[in-house]
């Protein structure tokens with residue numbers, strides 16, 4: 415490859431749902447400083463018509479043809495695809511990842527990576543046996559903002575010793591009025607706020623409380639409670655307590671409250687100051703502000719770190735995936751397999767204490 419040639423990733427997109435549309439819209443966006451080239455090689459869906467409509471709507475103004483399929487199998491078997499993007503409900507992630515891996519495909523799979531840690535291990539074992547790349551699409555971890563913030567916290571120690579992080583994700587869903595087939599209501603698809611949105615505030619806590627993440631992560635103690643409507647978990651609160659440092663994370667999530675347009679999505683407290691992360695929701699951070707210790711009545715002046723918004727921000731994980739695959743890596747250094755398993759284990763423990771049981775847990 416010439417020095418100026420960018421690695422190219424030809425994507426096979428599984429499903430025509432919401433997240434696939436966001437992901438694809440970001441990948442087809444023209445950019446000047448691209449680290450990789452992305453081609454939407456094919457769309458796979460339960461229906462050919464949906465694939466056609468999706469391609470017409472989201473893969474516009476590109477200098478190539480996208481193949482549309484009326485099944486997922488045709489994506490797995492398409493020899494022109496470098497990486498399959500799995501955007502099905504999390505209850506199907508294990509099935510879809512295993513099928514793609516069996517066909518020898520690299521995989522980027524949406525969060526929650528699977529329903530539980532056992533399923534995640536099964537997928538990574540299969541990837542290891544087949545020698546393909548698999549990664550969890552935890553796009554928050556790939557944002558440049560996170561590496562900058564962690565450097566400020568743990569190398570520059572801008573707020574002294576970090577002792578606490580709080581983060582909350584809220585959205586409004588009327589569970590009672592949803593059809594039983596909705597992914598928000600069907601337990602076999604992974605319904606419940608923890609796996610759907612709680613994973614983001616959990617990620618903020620993990621990334622800001624543990625400097626060792628993702629390669630030498632410390633397992634925090636967990637204390638959790640969950641509440642339910644119609645048997646579906648709608649509110650989770652959990653405390654993470656790191657034994658070595660005494661740091662605490664307070665992570666909350668609910669599908670019972672409408673969110674504001676722009677709020678503080680995470681706060682990190684230190685002995686000499688605090689950091690507020692601003693954005694719409696914890697998956698969409700926009701900026702963060704570092705404040706000195708608050709000693710007067712008036713809130714102190716802070717230093718704001720604002721970040722360019724490249725569409726929604728999926729391009730960072732897509733670029734890193736393309737670079738990983740081009741380099742022959744089988745795991746993402748940003749979201750390694752052990753870290754995805756550990757996050758699933760934490761959520762398993764939250765569910766064990768809170769009472770959410772999925773059919774897959776007893777399979």
Ligand SMILES: NC(=O)c1ccc[n+]([C@@H]2O[C@H](COP(=O)([O-])OP(=O)(O)OC[C@H]3O[C@@H](n4cnc5c(N)ncnc54)[C@H](OP(=O)(O)O)[C@@H]3O)[C@@H](O)[C@H]2O)c1
Pocket residue numbers: 428429430431432433434458459460461464501502503504524525526551553595596597603609610697
């Ligand atoms: N990274 C993020 O910020 C983010 C945001 C939202 C969601 N997600 C994750 O992405 C995954 C999909 O979420 P989504 O919001 O995109 O869901 P969605 O809009 O409901 O789309 C899911 C797609 O999966 C396919 N599907 C197959 N069997 C299905 C079934 N029984 N019920 C519903 N859909 C079925 C359908 O596509 P076809 O008919 O085309 O096959 C459907 O369009 C979830 O794991 C979710 O956690 C991530």
